Amino acid sequence: MTQDSALTVNKISKHYQDGSRQIEVIRDLSFNVAAGKSLSVTGPSGSGKSTLLNALAGLVELDDGDITLEIEDTIFSYRAAKERARTAFRRQHIGYVYQFFNLVPTLTVLENVRLPARLNRRPDLEAFASTLLGDFGLSDRMHDFPEKLSGGEQQRVAVARAVLLRPPLLLADEPTGNLDAENSAQIADILFSSCRDQNIMLVLATHSNDIAAMADTRLHLDARSSARLTPE
Amino acid sequence: MISLALLRFLRRTPWSTSMALVGMALGVASIVSVHLVSASISSRLDGLVPSSLADFSYYLHRENLHTNDYFELRRMWRSGALPTLERLSPVVDETAQVADLSVRVLGIDLLSQTPSGEIQTSTGQFAFNGVWVDETLKGALSLPINGIIEAPEGTLLSDISVAHDLLNWPDHQLSYIGLVIGHAFAQSLEVAENLLPGFGAGLPVAKPNLAIGPGWQLVNTAEQYPARAFGKSILFNIAALGMLALLVAWLLIYQVAVSWLRRLWPVFDRLHGLGVEWQSLRNYFLGSIGVIASIAAGLGLIVGWWLATKLLQMSVPGQVVALDLSAWVVAKAFGSALAVCLVGGAWAFKRSQQGKPQSLAPLLTTLVLLFCGLICVLEAKTGLAGGFFTIAVLSLAAGQTIGPLLILLKRWSSNIGGSYLMRVGVREALWHPAELSVALAGLSLSIATAIGVGLMVDSFRLDFSQMLDHRLKYDVIAEGAPASLEALIKAPRSVHQANRIQHYRTADIRVNGVLVELNVTQMDAFESSRYAHDKRLGNREVLLSEQAARSLDVLPQATLRIRGETMTVAGTFSAFGDLKPRLIVDDQSVIAAAMGADFKTTSVAFKSAAPQALAGSLKRSSSMLEIRLQSDIRRIALEVFDQTFAITTVLITIALLVAAISVYIAVTTLRLNRQAGRQLLNTLGVHRVEQHLMNLSMGIGLGAVAMIVALPLGMMFGWILCNVINPRAFGWTIELQMSAGALLWPCAWGMLAAILAGMLQVGGKEEGAFGGH
Known part of the structure; x- marks a missing residue:
């Protein structure tokens, strides 16, 4: 599924209305991401990072421009x-980590990871869920509910769920923002290596x-709705 | 400033505010309508007792009561031997034919007690040889009329000597001695009766211990006026049921307050940081809830008045209904709305401030109350109030089990199988005891009450129907004036085309001081079978209605002295709907022979191969009589039966509606707190239909939890209503039948309410505290 896929963002714009005031969050933003490649989005709070990721997930309607995802022609x-x-x-093609x-x-840890397989009627992936949890060092927590897990463990479960379907696109919105340095490094490592592999x-x-x-390309958004794309 | 901010908060949370308003208004409407209906019926019931006798709380009776007995008693009272007695007065009370009319002649001592009716003599002073009459006897008698009194139809009041003359009694004979016995709570009871018409009927009746020697029977007002006591018992039952919606509204207000406080708490925290005391914050919060209570009380008054009008029109069709919106009912509406809102709000505030109390005190209190409830069930002397106290305690205990039950189910919930989204929905219903337990308690309570009342009504209907099967063995019944009925009996049998004619005669007598109705008829095997007795009734045998057996405290095969004759109790029979205790003897019995002319004919029954033709012929030949076919009587009896329970259905529906609103508010709060989880599912690609299915699963989960508590609780309510409340209120027992309809319908409605509450999305996007998201 992940062969020959590409993400194209073409001059997209998005604004929010706050009473009579119009707040422009993204303006004329364009970029491409090729299969197996990574893009990091940085910028201050309010610069539109989360809005961009929600737009890439199809969670918000665009005002202008288009996003296309090419999957096997x-x-x-x-x-x-x-x-x-x-x-x-x-549901079928995008993974998301908040x-x-x-x-x-x-839902238990295992149920959480299996959820995309169930939603997509892919029973063949259910065993892979257990394998992934084992690979991420969570084989003994499979039947626990999330409330019993630490923040780092919860994020590892979230990554496992996001990659279960081997989607062409994985979106991660500050996945390490809530973690200590050690766990941050561990989660970043898992994320980048899983996507690369x-x-x-x-x-x-x-x-x-x-x-x-750690990303192949870096996109910096600033508070004035402008973007700067730089390869790392 | 803070008050204004809180009022703006209410405006910015329109759905929860309006739901709280509607729920509270329905709760108030429920008690207002019950109050108005009860007050209307209660005033009619009070009219059954002539105003001159209304003050008496007890009556003293003995065989051949002589004026000397009265004077002896009076001497004892004056000497201080009867300290609880406030007043005593001799009374003559008997029915007689005066000017061809059946008149209840009441004789009292005019020197000590003047009737309250307006004097209508030309001199403006009453004459000792004159009488007071009710409106119906005005102008019908040739006696000098002193005035008109408030009394049942056909009542005549006079001095004792005039009564003796009218009855042809010797001048020393009395019927009973009326007593006014004071007690410490008389004034409180009067206030309670004004607030809750019928309240007194629920209290246990303990006869005062008067040291007056042997041979006296002390009879309380309820036994003296069984029809009034019967009616007041019904009012007490309805009042108790009317409180249900208010109780559920209280739980609703608590739920709403919890929901609001969740959103307001961060702001309160900051205000506290700025130096505002918690007590002031609580008062501001309660003030804003008080505004809702006041508006809800006003709305409830209007809706309750409308509802009461409709209910009265339904129960007494064709009558003009004029309801009195007294100061009592207005005070009750505003008082109860404010009390419910303020107590519910304060409770929620305390819980938000302190978290869940870990104390064992509530559990221990409930256990002690349950023990008291058990005693109330076992001990008949605790009266109707005892029965309802047990129901209240069971409700409290059941409400307290919801939280632990949810915790237990949460632990078990990892075993739930099926689709993952369904698992999420059902687990959402089980995982939040703090948010949902109070609302679920309200829903469970409403369903349980519906089940309990439904089981009682269905069981009652079955027993009533069986009683009709037994009783309605004749094809045509004629009722009317005794003279017309006598004429009918004497007519040639061929005219009536009847196979069997049975006539019934009746007299009101006192047995052991209790006023009972004595029926006399030919009690052969056929007639005896109508009362579930399998053989002819002997000359010294008597059948007793359940109420009579209870009032006289006798069992089958016991002996009973009736008018000087010793009779054996051959059996008891059901007599649902009878207002008085009833005794039946054979027309050849010693009592029938002794009493002879005291009886009057009340009805004649016919068996016939062609009942329609017979009824038609009787209607033509006896136009003064009411002729009814057996099938009509059955249909009308069952219609009246169903009408009787219409008010209970309405009250339970209101409570269920309020409970559904409460669950909806709880679910909306839960949804507001779990928005991130819902957003996550949306990100994972769960679309709207699937989210609705999850909400459906959640609603089913909520309904199932409510059902787990409601089913056993409802069955217990049913048992208590059949075996404790009914015998104590009306003197009859009902065999509890576990009818599927009574169990399933409330469950179905409860489940529907829970599903709707779970699925309704309106109001889920309300703004946060002071407008913030």
Whole structure:
């Protein structure tokens, strides 16, 4: 699935309305990410990092421009798709890791990781969920509920769930923002290595320069809705 | 400033504010409608007792009561031997034919007690040889009329000597001695009766111990006026049921307050940091809830008044209903709304401030109360109030089990199988005892009450229907004036085309001081079978209604002295709907022979191969009589039965509605707190239909938890209503039947309420504290 995929962001804009005031969060932003490559998004708070990631996930409607994801000669255009189609696409082709509230509290660790397989009716991946948890050092926590896990363990579960389907695109919104230095390094390592090994495109928003530096390309957003793209 | 901010907060949370308002208004409407209906019925019931006798709390009776007995008693009272007695007065009370009318003649001592009716004589002073009559006898008698009194139809009041003359009694004979016995709580009881019409009927009746020697029977007002006591017992039952919606509204207000405090707490924390005392913050918060309470009370008054009008029109069709919106009912509406809101709000504030109390005190209190409840069930002397106290205690205990039950189910919930989204939905329902237990307690309580009342009504209906099967063995019944019925009996049998004619005669007598109805008829095997007795009734045998057996405290095969004759109790029979205790003897019995002319014919029954033709012929030949077919009587009886319970259905529906609102508020709060989780599922690609299915699973989970508590609780309520409340209120027992309808319908409605509460998304996007998201 992850062969020959590419993400193209073409002159996208997004604003929010606050009463009579219009707040422009993203303006004319364009970039590309190739299969197996990673892009880090940095910038101060309010610069639009999370909005960009939500737009890449199809969670927000664009005002202008388009995002396309090419998967094995099929191009999915976000702008052309309705909300329901974007949801179905996200379910199948996009993994997402948040800073916190990553896990469904009422599902066990194993159930959380298996959730995308169940949603996509892929019973063949259920055994892979256990394997992933073993690889991430969580084989003894599979039947616990998330509330019993530490922050670092919860993030490892979230990464395992995000890569289970081997999606072409994985989005991570400050995945280490809530962790100590040791756990941050561990999560970043797992994320980048998993994506590289499985040829997954990774778009990661972060405040950490060290983690941003691990990406192939770096996109810096500033508070004036402008962007600067630099290869690392 | 803080008050203004809180009022703005209420405006910015329109859904929860309006839901709290609607729930509270429904709770108030429930008690207001019950109060108005009860007050209306209560005033009619009070009219059953002539105003001149209304003050008496007890009556003293003995065989052949002589004026000397009264004077002896009066001497003892004057000497201070009867300290609890405030007043005593001789009374003559008997029915007689005066000017061809059946008149209840009441004789009292005019020197000590003047009737309250307006004097209508030309001199403006009453004459000792004159009488007071009720409106219906005005102009019907040739006696001098002193005035008109408030009394049941056909009542005549006079001095004792005039009564003796009218009854042809010797001048020393009395019927009973009326007593006014004071007690410490008389004034409190009067206030309680004004606030809750019928309240007195629920209290246990302990007869005072008067040291007056042997041979006297002390009869309380309830035994003297069984119809009034019967009605007041119904009012007490309805009042207790009316409180249910208010109780559930209290839980709703608590739930709303918890929901608001979740959002307000960070702001309160900051205000406290700025130097505002917690007590002041609590008072501001309660003040804002008080605003809702006041508006809800006003709305509840309007809705309650409308509801009461409809309910009264339903129970007495065709009658003009004029309800009195007294100061008592207004005070009750505002008082209860404010009390419920302030107590609920203060409780929620305390819980938010201190977290969940770890004390064992509530558990121990509940256990002690449960023990007291058990005593109330076993001890009949605790009366109706004892039965309802047990129901209240069981409700409290059941409410307290919801939290631990949810914790238990949370531990077990990892075993839930099926689709992952369904697991999430069901577990959401089980995982939040702090947020959901109070709302679920309200829902469980409403469902349990619906089950309990449903089981009682279905069991009652079955027993009632069986009683009708036994009783309605004749095809045509004629009722009306005794003279017209006598004429009908004497007519040639061929005219009636009947196979069997049975006539019934009746007299009101006192047995052991208790006023009972004595029926006389030919009690052969066929007639005896109508009362579940399998053989002819002997000359010295008597059948007793359940109420009579209870009032006279006798069992089958016991002996009973009736008018000087010793009779054996051959058996008891069900008599649902009877207002008085009833005794039946054979027309050849010693009592029938002794009493002879004292009886009056009340009805005649016919068996016929062609009942329609017979009824038609009787209607033509006896136009003064009411002729009814057996099938009509059955249909009307069951219709009246169903009408009787219409008010209970309405009250339970209101409570269920308030409970559903409460669960909805709780679920909305939960949803607000779990928005991140929902967003995560959305990111994972769970679409709206699947989210609705999750909400459905959650609603089913909530309903199932409510059901786990409600089913056993409802069965216990049903048992208590059939075996404790009914015997104590009305003197009859009902065999509890576990009818599927009574169990399933409330569960279905409760489940529907929980599912709707779980699935409704409106209001889930309300703003946070003071407008912040």
